[in-house]
Amino acid sequence: MQKAAPPRFEQPGILAFAAWLAVVLFFAVSLSGTRASFGDLVGGVPQIVRLVGEMLPPSTARLGPVGWALLETFQMAFVGTVFGVLLSVPLAVLATRHLSPHPAVYHTARTAIAFFRTVPDLVWALLFVVSVGLGPFAGVLAIIVDKLGFCGRFFAEAMEEADRGPQEALSAIGARRSALVACAVLPAAMPSFVATSLFSLEKATRSSVVLGLVGAGGIGIELKVAMDLFSYDEAATIILAIFALVLVVERASTWLRGRMI
Amino acid sequence: MDAEPAPRAGTAAAGADLAVAGVAKRFAATQVLEGVDFTVPAGQAVALIGANGAGKSTLLRCCLRLIEPDAGTIRLLGRDVRALDAGGLRALRAEVGFVFQKHNLVGRLSALSNVLHGALGRAAFGRAWFQSLAPQDLRAEAMQCLERVGLADIATRRADRLSGGQSQRVAIARALMQRPRLMFADEPVASLDPAAGEEVMALFLDLIRRQGLTLLFTSHDLAHAIAFADRVIALRAGRIVLDAPADTLEVAQLRALYD
Numbered sequence: 001m002q003k004a005a006p007p008r009f010e011q012p013g014i015l016a017f018a019a020w021l022a023v024v025l026f027f028a029v030s031l032s033g034t035r036a037s038f039g040d041l042v043g044g045v046p047q048i049v050r051l052v053g054e055m056l057p058p059s060t061a062r063l064g065p066v067g068w069a070l071l072e073t074f075q076m077a078f079v080g081t082v083f084g085v086l087l088s089v090p091l092a093v094l095a096t097r098h099l100s101p102h103p104a105v106y107h108t109a110r111t112a113i114a115f116f117r118t119v120p121d122l123v124w125a126l127l128f129v130v131s132v133g134l135g136p137f138a139g140v141l142a143i144i145v146d147k148l149g150f151c152g153r154f155f156a157e158a159m160e161e162a163d164r165g166p167q168e169a170l171s172a173i174g175a176r177r178s179a180l181v182a183c184a185v186l187p188a189a190m191p192s193f194v195a196t197s198l199f200s201l202e203k204a205t206r207s208s209v210v211l212g213l214v215g216a217g218g219i220g221i222e223l224k225v226a227m228d229l230f231s232y233d234e235a236a237t238i239i240l241a242i243f244a245l246v247l248v249v250e251r252a253s254t255w256l257r258g259r260m261i
Numbered sequence: 262m263d264a265e266p267a268p269r270a271g272t273a274a275a276g277a278d279l280a281v282a283g284v285a286k287r288f289a290a291t292q293v294l295e296g297v298d299f300t301v302p303a304g305q306a307v308a309l310i311g312a313n314g315a316g317k318s319t320l321l322r323c324c325l326r327l328i329e330p331d332a333g334t335i336r337l338l339g340r341d342v343r344a345l346d347a348g349g350l351r352a353l354r355a356e357v358g359f360v361f362q363k364h365n366l367v368g369r370l371s372a373l374s375n376v377l378h379g380a381l382g383r384a385a386f387g388r389a390w391f392q393s394l395a396p397q398d399l400r401a402e403a404m405q406c407l408e409r410v411g412l413a414d415i416a417t418r419r420a421d422r423l424s425g426g427q428s429q430r431v432a433i434a435r436a437l438m439q440r441p442r443l444m445f446a447d448e449p450v451a452s453l454d455p456a457a458g459e460e461v462m463a464l465f466l467d468l469i470r471r472q473g474l475t476l477l478f479t480s481h482d483l484a485h486a487i488a489f490a491d492r493v494i495a496l497r498a499g500r501i502v503l504d505a506p507a508d509t510l511e512v513a514q515l516r517a518l519y520d
Contacts (some may be wrong), residue, residue, distance in 0.1 A: 021402055169365035169432075173439060174355035174382025182390050183378055187369040 003155020055236035062234055066222060070241050073218035076139040076211070076251070077204035083140070083198045084204075091148060092155035093181055099159060101177070104132025113156070117149030121207050125216040143204045143211075150203070158192035159185050176245055194260045198253040205249045208241050271272040272404065277336070278303045278443050278475040279324065284333030286319055286499075293319045294499040297333070306476040308490035308507065310483065312519050315496040317479040321445050324477075325354055335415075338442055355382025358436030360465070364428040368421030372412060372431045375420050376403040379438025392416075406434040409468060426457035433465055442467060446478035450485070458482070462489060481516040 012020070093099050095113055100106035124145045128138035159181075166184040175183065186193075212220020219238060226235040266304060286294040294316045301307050309317045322328040324335055324456040326342055335342040340353055358379075366375045373392040380389040380399055388395055392403065407413045410430040415423065420431060436444060449465060450458035466489045469476050480486050486493050487507045495503035495518045502518065 083410050148399040163368075164365055165361065165365035166367045167328060169359065169361055169435075170378060170381060172327055172354055172357075172359040173435075174353070174384075175378070176351065176381075178386070179390060181379045181475060182387075183370070183374075183381070184367050190369060 031193055048105075051232060054230075054232040057233065058236035058240060059231070059233035060237065062222075063237070066219065066234075066238055066241055069212075069219040069222045070245055071209045072136055073212070073220075073242075074205060074245060076136045076143060076216075076218050077201060077208040077249075079195070080140045080143025080208070081201045081204045085151050085200060087144065087192075088148055088151035089186075089193075091152045092159060093185075095152060095156040096159040096185075097183065097195050099181060101175065109152075110156075113149055113152040115149070116145050117153060119145075121146040122210060122214060125211045126212050129215050134215040134217075139208055139211040139216035139218055142216055143207060146207065147200050147204065151200055154196040155189070155193060157195070160249040162169050162188035191260075195257055200258050202246070202250050205220040205246055209246075269330055272384060274306075276303070277301055277396060278305075278338060279477065280334075280336040280449065281324070282334045284320070284335060285331050286316070286324060286328065286467075287331055288368065294323070294330070294497055297468075297499070297501055299494055299501060299504060301477055303475050304430040304464070304473050305492060306478075306490045308486035308493045309477065309479040309496065310481070310486050310493060310515060310518070311496035317496055318447050320496070321359075321447050321477065321479060324410060324445065325357060325359065329501060354454060355439060356442045358439050358441035358444040360429070360432050360436050360444070360449045360478075362448040362451050364425075364432045364433075366420040366423075366428055366431055368419065370420060371417050372420055372423065372427075372434075373380070373400070373403055373416040375431055376406050376434045376438050378436040379403075379406070403434075403438055406437045407431070410434045424457075425453050426461055429461050430464070433461075433468065437468065441474060443475040444477075446476065448479050448481065451481060458485075483512045486515065487512065493511060 041182075091113065095103075095109035096104050097106055100109065121142050124142035125138060128141040132138050132141065154218055162185050166188065167180055170180050170184050208218045209220050209223075212218035212222070213224050215221065219242060223235060223238045226232070226238060274304040281300070282298050284294055284297040285292070293314075297316075297320060300400055309320065313318050319328055323330040324337055326345075330343065333343075337353060338356060338379065340349070342350070344351065345353060361511050366372075367378070371392060374390075375397055377392050377399060380402070384399060385451050389399060395403070404413060404416060409414055412427060412434065414432050415427065420428060423431065429452075433449075448467070450462050454463060462485055466476075476490075478490070487510055490507045493503065493505055493507050493510055493515065494501055495515065497518060503515075
């Protein structure tokens with residue numbers, strides 16, 4: 001006799017059911033806690049329409065300064081990403097279980113990476129503005145630390161997943177750990193490194209816009225001043241410029257990824 | 262089948278390139294090796310046979326401490342392997358070629374860079390990492406090794422673009438680059454089709470014989486074991502159950518060990 005097909009869905013256990021119920025309840029409580037209101041959203045539409053009206057047409061009065069600020073924004077992102085990626089490689093080696101020289105070093109490196117990753121880049125920027133003063137250098141430092149957290153984690157995971165066969169072969173030859181990393185691990189993890197680094201550059205470009213809002217250089221401060229002075233037409237120009245920069249970086253990054261991997 | 266001592270199996274450990282005594286290894290609940298004893302005199306080619314899980318690959322790796330044995334002594338090229346510190350172990354490994362079943366080449370590097378890696382155990386920091394950074398003498402030596410396996414023409418081709426047979430030849434060239442005194446091979450042609458396997462095995466053995474190297478290789482191909490080895494050692498469940506000169510054995514006799 002043919003066996004009956006199994007039920008379409010597994011019946012959840014009491015614990016799974018309770019967990020799902022808790023998630024749904026917390027979502028309902030959160031909706032209330034954030035005072036989300038469809039009425040307010042509808043009531044705000046005329047304001048949005050008025051704002052968009054004042055933004056159009058975008059002002060071309062300050063195109064020069066906006067252009068320079070945009071360049072500075074990208075420079076911050078680029079320099080910060082390059083240093084961040086380079087510094088992430090040795091940190092990630094220490095955070096790779098089978099390459100780290102000692103379990104204590106491994107756990108320390110992993111903890112440092114988690115710390116760099118969990119503190120938002122805006123907070124790092126605030127700290128560096130206090131340390132090195134206003135300007136793009138504070139932004140660069142914030143991006144470097146942010147990249148240590150982002151690239152450090154993904155680089156370490158790529159190295160842990162790298163094919164162990166060639167590593168065993170080089171160990172059998174008598175290679176030192178440094179040679180093992182340089183000759184077997186890095187080449188195997190390189191496609192992942194390139195992809196992560198290019199994503200980092202895209203992310204840093206978007207971040208560096210926001211970092212300017214706390215005085216860490218770039219175009220963010222221009223946007224803040226324009227908004228504070230109700231110069232919405234200038235703000236529109238800046239927003240369009242940011243959009244163009246992010247779009248160009250993303251397209252270039254996608255093209256490079258395709259070429260290099 | 263009972264153990265059958267071979268004429269050369271009892272060679273004194275003192276004159277042997279490899280002397281294994283009482284080696285044991287356990288993985289969790291599985292005893293992979295138990296009381297393994299044998300010696301391999303210089304210049305002898307020994308085939309290790311046995312079913313999957315018999316302990317052949319583990320035994321080879323224990324000899325170089327790629328896997329740490331739990332018990333026993335291993336003397337390799339006159340050195341007590343288990344007593345060596347990290348530096349001593351690296352120096353010993355540099356003198357022992359190891360050819361793996363899956364070639365274990367670095368796929369994104371050229372054939373020449375992979376061969377150059379054979380010098381990693383003896384070259385100064387960074388000099389044998391990549392062919393583009395290597396000194397002329399090492400590059401020339403690596404090219405010679407590629408030439409000996411008939412692949413000088415594809416020196417710049419990436420390893421992941423080579424055929425299975427070509428990959429294993431490059432792996433053999435890498436082992437030759439070590440200037441080894443002894444060679445281990447773990448099922449060196451198991452991943453190749455029969456024709457390529459035959460060809461690569463013949464080439465490998467020819468190079469080994471010409472240099473008078475000692476060889477210990479594992480194989481599931483019983484005809485290969487008899488044809489290419491001077492002596493056959495069979496493992497079953499981690500113990501040696503046969504040790505005999507190859508020319509006294511027949512394939513059917515060895516096949517019975519797999520039942």
